[in-house]
Amino acid sequence: MSAHVIDSQVIVQTEHKEQENYLTAGYSLKSWFLTLDHKRIAILYLISVTAMFFVGGVFASLMRLELMTPQSDLFEPDNFNKLFTMHGIVMVFFFIIPAVPGVLGNFLLPLMIGAKDVAFPRLNLLSWYVYIVGAAFTMFTIVSGGVDTGWTFYTPYSTSSSQTHVVPVVLGLFITGFSSILTGLNFMVTIHRMRAPGLSWFRLPLMVWSIYATSIIQILGTPVIAVTLMMAGLEKVLRIGIFDPNLGGDPVLFQHLFWFYSHPAVYIMIVPGMGVINEVVTCFSRRSIFGYRAIAFANVGFVVFSFVVWGHHMIVAGQSVYSALIFSILSYLVGIFSAIKVFNWTATMYKGSISFDTPMLYVFGFQGLFLIGGLTGLFLAALGFDVHVHDTYFVVAHFHYVMVGGLVMAFLAGIHFWWPKMFGRKYPESIARFSMILIFAGFNLTFFPQFILGYLGMPRRYASYPDEFQVLNIMSTAGGSVLGLGFLLTAAYMIWSLFFGKEAGKNPWKATGLEWEKTTSPPPTENFFETPTVDEEPYNYANRDFTKDFNEEVKVGA
Amino acid sequence: MSDDHSKHHIVQPSTYAAILGALLVFTVLTYYVAFIDLGVLSNFVAMGIAVTKGALVVLFFMHIFYSTRLLWVVVVGSFGWLALMLILTLGDYVTRHWDIQQRIFF
Numbered sequence: 001m002s003a004h005v006i007d008s009q010v011i012v013q014t015e016h017k018e019q020e021n022y023l024t025a026g027y028s029l030k031s032w033f034l035t036l037d038h039k040r041i042a043i044l045y046l047i048s049v050t051a052m053f054f055v056g057g058v059f060a061s062l063m064r065l066e067l068m069t070p071q072s073d074l075f076e077p078d079n080f081n082k083l084f085t086m087h088g089i090v091m092v093f094f095f096i097i098p099a100v101p102g103v104l105g106n107f108l109l110p111l112m113i114g115a116k117d118v119a120f121p122r123l124n125l126l127s128w129y130v131y132i133v134g135a136a137f138t139m140f141t142i143v144s145g146g147v148d149t150g151w152t153f154y155t156p157y158s159t160s161s162s163q164t165h166v167v168p169v170v171l172g173l174f175i176t177g178f179s180s181i182l183t184g185l186n187f188m189v190t191i192h193r194m195r196a197p198g199l200s201w202f203r204l205p206l207m208v209w210s211i212y213a214t215s216i217i218q219i220l221g222t223p224v225i226a227v228t229l230m231m232a233g234l235e236k237v238l239r240i241g242i243f244d245p246n247l248g249g250d251p252v253l254f255q256h257l258f259w260f261y262s263h264p265a266v267y268i269m270i271v272p273g274m275g276v277i278n279e280v281v282t283c284f285s286r287r288s289i290f291g292y293r294a295i296a297f298a299n300v301g302f303v304v305f306s307f308v309v310w311g312h313h314m315i316v317a318g319q320s321v322y323s324a325l326i327f328s329i330l331s332y333l334v335g336i337f338s339a340i341k342v343f344n345w346t347a348t349m350y351k352g353s354i355s356f357d358t359p360m361l362y363v364f365g366f367q368g369l370f371l372i373g374g375l376t377g378l379f380l381a382a383l384g385f386d387v388h389v390h391d392t393y394f395v396v397a398h399f400h401y402v403m404v405g406g407l408v409m410a411f412l413a414g415i416h417f418w419w420p421k422m423f424g425r426k427y428p429e430s431i432a433r434f435s436m437i438l439i440f441a442g443f444n445l446t447f448f449p450q451f452i453l454g455y456l457g458m459p460r461r462y463a464s465y466p467d468e469f470q471v472l473n474i475m476s477t478a479g480g481s482v483l484g485l486g487f488l489l490t491a492a493y494m495i496w497s498l499f500f501g502k503e504a505g506k507n508p509w510k511a512t513g514l515e516w517e518k519t520t521s522p523p524p525t526e527n528f529f530e531t532p533t534v535d536e537e538p539y540n541y542a543n544r545d546f547t548k549d550f551n552e553e554v555k556v557g558a
Numbered sequence: 559m560s561d562d563h564s565k566h567h568i569v570q571p572s573t574y575a576a577i578l579g580a581l582l583v584f585t586v587l588t589y590y591v592a593f594i595d596l597g598v599l600s601n602f603v604a605m606g607i608a609v610t611k612g613a614l615v616v617l618f619f620m621h622i623f624y625s626t627r628l629l630w631v632v633v634v635g636s637f638g639w640l641a642l643m644l645i646l647t648l649g650d651y652v653t654r655h656w657d658i659q660q661r662i663f664f
């Protein structure tokens with residue numbers, strides 16, 4: 001190709017780069033609903049999971065309202081059963097599991113590895129549609145009367161006694177599972193096959209390692225839950241004896257198979273969140289990550305060990321005491337990998353030039369809350385203690401500290417961090433910090449009293465309780481209000497910023513990484529004006545001159 | 559991708575025929591072994607034959623024998639993962655009742 005032709009291409013690309021990006025590439029509904037652009041699909045996921053988060057949040061609010069008084073005065077116990085079930089199903093399967101992979105994973109993965117798109121763009125769009133079909137089944141269940149089994153669908157109640165809509169919701173989850181599998185498959189192939197020149201495995205941002213680990217768990221685990229729920233559905237409809245003892249089945253088998261997926265699912269939720277933390281903590285500490293390889297391999301450790309600890313959910317469920325002992329020991333071991341990460345993030349901050357922008361505040365929130373969530377997990381892995389607090393609010397508080405305190409904090413850190421990249425505009429920093437403090441305070445006020453309630457013996461999933469628990473329950477409900485306010489405020493200023501936010505420029509955080517340094521904000525449809533090459537380690541903040549303008553134009557060919 | 563295709567191993571029809579023959583032999587073997595009382599070994603023998611047949615299918619009909627190391631890792635990892643599920647689940651069933659445990663191990 002002659003120099004003349006290259007020059008003319010450079011001119012054409014330079015002229016168009018400011019006007020055209022993936023958001024302005026088309027305005028019709030068709031351009032969104034039939035898009036193959038991973039960034040647009042990420043936005044579709046963002047809207048979907050946010051909507052589901054608010055649906056799940058409404059159920060949570062109604063539950064907390066009921067629990068303000070010891071009597072079941074707002075809802076009948078039967079309806080309360082439906083409330084916590086629908087809250088769990090919507091939040092777990094339609095918000096937490098797809099949130100980070102679906103939104104941040106989709107948006108960032110190709111950008112971080114210097115690719116134009118994911119390996120299978122059509123499959124990627126199909127994943128979103130499959131998710132929507134599954135969500136539609138679940139929404140149908142909600143409006144047609146709900147389901148009351150708990151999000152765990154334990155047999156034989158779910159297959160024999162429950163008179164609610166078990167089959168449509170199980171079908172919905174079966175369908176949604178395929179979305180998760182297809183996304184995982186797509187991401188794995190993308191990471192293997194589409195990395196930019198020079199981007200070796202140990203130069204990948206740790207977010208990519210996290211997404212890779214998550215994808216393996218999705219591919220290996222999700223078919224098991226799909227088949228298990230299908231068997232439960234078949235038992236309910238056709239009375240085939242699989243789990244119901246009256247039909248010759250074994251209810252504990254259901255729990256084995258259910259938790260074989262659903263415990264690793266906790267890592268589908270938290271591992272990509274941890275990936276976000278790596279990116280944010282290095283940027284706002286201006287330091288390279290401490291212990292890159294240790295963190296990378298901790299992800300692999302999560303993949304392996306997440307699959308061998310499920311029995312700690314079944315310690316009092318009738319499984320063998322020897323099994324319980326083995327699962328207890330294995331559950332302690334999985335804490336090692338969390339500890340590696342938390343210690344390394346702390347070491348990354350040591351002597352760093354730390355700034356307190358909103359994403360970093362969320363990282364601090366994550367560190368503290370995940371620590372409490374993780375350590376109380378070790379309490380629960382101890383056989384004797386677990387017998388005492390099993391099925392109490394202690395467990396509820398524990399997993400909310402991991403999932404909301406961990407994952408939601410990380411998700412919000414990531415959304416704030418990459419918002420300028422996604423939409424080219426900055427959110428209002430002061431309100432965002434205030435909102436983070438509201439969420440952090442509201443969260444602790446909601447869930448810390450639940451540790452005490454559980455330790456004192458208040459069981460989960462009851463609409464009424466003894467009078468002496470009322471003060472702590474009122475505290476929890478009050479905290480829920482603050483938490484809800486924080487989320488609403490966040491949604492409000494984020495939407496506001498789309499229209500009125502300050503122009504962000506290419507790299508407002510002066511961050512390293514291909515998505516920040518090699519493309520515009522928002523990026524063009526094909527991500528980069530030319531394929532980037534990588535010739536340095538990730539998080540190379542030591543080699544950056546922070547006095548220069550990081551928002552300078554993307555030089556085509558630079 | 560073109561590199562992968564150029565390295566793609568072409569399996570001779572005779573290999574497929576030999577594997578088919580082996581599978582048929584094992585199938586017949588499964589049938590006749592079922593008539594022999596091997597006590598507690600019955601399950602192990604039946605499963606052994608089934609696993610061997612499965613391995614032949616995966617290795618030759620699914621071309622894993624001629625594939626890259628990455629695919630070997632995927633296959634071995636997948637079966638190892640399945641083994642984890644079966645071993646830990648069956649570990650519960652085997653040890654759930656003390657008397658059964660006594661009969662098997664003591």
